[in-house]
Amino acid sequence: MKKTTQIAILSAALLIPVSTASALDAATNYSKKCASCHGKDGSGKTKMGKKKGARDYRDAKVQASFTDAEGIKAIKEGVKKEGKVVMKPYADKFSDAEISALMKYIRAFKK
Template structure:
């Protein structure tokens, strides 16, 4: 009997501990970028850290390089991850294909050197 009374509590606790999926909005994806991508791609997407230090990720502010990439290829990389002497984790469990596409079109392709990618009213990490 006690176990039956505890089950709803356990389910509720599990639901509270579950990580919420990012919002399917540009602002939600900017928050995702600030949390998950800044370490390698920089606050502005230029793959440069403080003092101009080169980080391990690709430079999204390089228009010539970005023009060569198809959105579908970038989405695939975000969802599957890569390993070419460096590691990029897969974000397939955090972003749907639709969300990854929106991230590419509305956040990464609009990255500007020197302008942090942060949600409205947010700050770069």
């Protein structure tokens, strides 16, 4: 086998697990830390989600109501309504990359 072919195969093998791992992480992180309120389907129609006032991320209007930057800020700093914490901050739980991946994951609920 030619050295260049070997290198190409090697680097492809190295790249694939990295990209799937981050996509998987967002799904795992979401189901562990976010789905209790925002719902597995992003609807926010869980017991906790209804109590805290989570919105329906399947709705295009809801998705359009906040920018990626605002969403990321909410994940990092948490959300307060009328002085009460309705979502806690996750800046110390996840890296910036994981938070961006979660933001993308949330966008994917849009119908």
